[in-house]
Amino acid sequence: QVQIVESGGGLVQPGGSLRLSCAASGFTFGNYGMSWYRQAPGKVRELVASISFTGGSTNYADSVKGRFTISRDNAKNTVYLQMNSLKPEDTAVYYCNAGGRYWGQGTQVTVSS
Numbered sequence: 001q002v003q004i005v006e007s008g009g010g011l012v013q014p015g016g017s018l019r020l021s022c023a024a025s026g027f028t029f030g031n032y033g034m035s036w037y038r039q040a041p042g043k044v045r046e047l048v049a050s051i052s053f054t055g056g057s058t059n060y061a062d063s064v065k066g067r068f069t070i071s072r073d074n075a076k077n078t079v080y081l082q083m084n085s086l087k088p089e090d091t092a093v094y095y096c097n098a099g100g101r102y103w104g105q106g107t108q109v110t111v112s113s
Contacts, residue, residue, distance in 0.1 A: 001026050002024075002025070002026035002027050002098075002102050003023075003024070003025045003026050004022060004023070004024050004096050004097075004098060004102055004103065004104035004105075005022070005023045005024075005104055005105070006020060006021070006022050006094065006095065006096050006104045006105065006106060006107040007020070007021050007022075007023070007107060008020040008021050008107060009094060009107030009108045009109045009110075010108075010109070010110070011110045011111075011112065012086055012109070012110070012111055013111070013112070013113050014086060014087060014088060014111055014112075014113055015085060015086065016086050016111070017082070017083060017084045017085075017086065018083045018086065018109060019080060019081070019082050019083070020036070020080065020081040020083065020094055020096075020107060020109075021078055021079075021080055022034070022036070022078060022079045022080070022081075022096030022104060023076075023077060023078050024077045024078070024079070024096075024098060024102075025077060027098065027102065029074060029077040029098075030053060030054075030074040031053055032053055032098045032099040032101075033050060033051065033052050033053050033098075033099055034050065034051050034053075034070075034072060034079040034096065034097065034098055034099075035047060035048075035049065035050040035051070035096070035097045035100075036048045036049050036050075036070060036079075036081045036094055036095070036096060036097070037094070037095045037096075037097055038090075038092035038093065038094045038095065038109075039092055039093050039095070039106075040089075040091060040092040040093075043092075045095070046061065047061060048060070048061050048064055048068065048081070048094070049061070049064065049068055049069075049070040049081060050070065051070045051071065051072050051079065055071065055072045055074070058070050063089075064083075064090075067083065067084050067085045067086075068081060068082065068083050068084070069081070069082040069084075070082075079096060081094070083109070086109075086111045087111060088111050088112060089111075090109060090111050091109060091110050091111050091112070092108075092109060093106040093107065093108050093109075094106060094107050094108075094109055
């Protein structure tokens with residue numbers, strides 16, 4: 001049974017940092033590229049960052065370049081999203097995706113003073 005569980009969201013002040021984690025099971029994690037998406041209220045879900053199955057290649061949305069870092073640990077079947085210099089416009093539910101196929105339930109990130 002495939003499970004993807006995000007964690008690490010919460011309330012943070014502008015300029016702060018959070019690290020999201022995505023723990024996966026039920027499939028061969030090391031064979032899948034992984035991505036983080038986000039969806040703000042009233043907006044479409046958008047791709048934030050992606051990482052290849054080896055971790056050797058990453059891509060970011062222009063809005064988060066230089067602030068967010070995606071990484072993975074294939075030994076732990078986990079992908080991370082380090083988010084620095086957070087802005088109010090980063091407020092959204094953040095979702096982890098495996099290979100465009102499997103989704104987690106999401107974790108809420110709220111950036112507010």
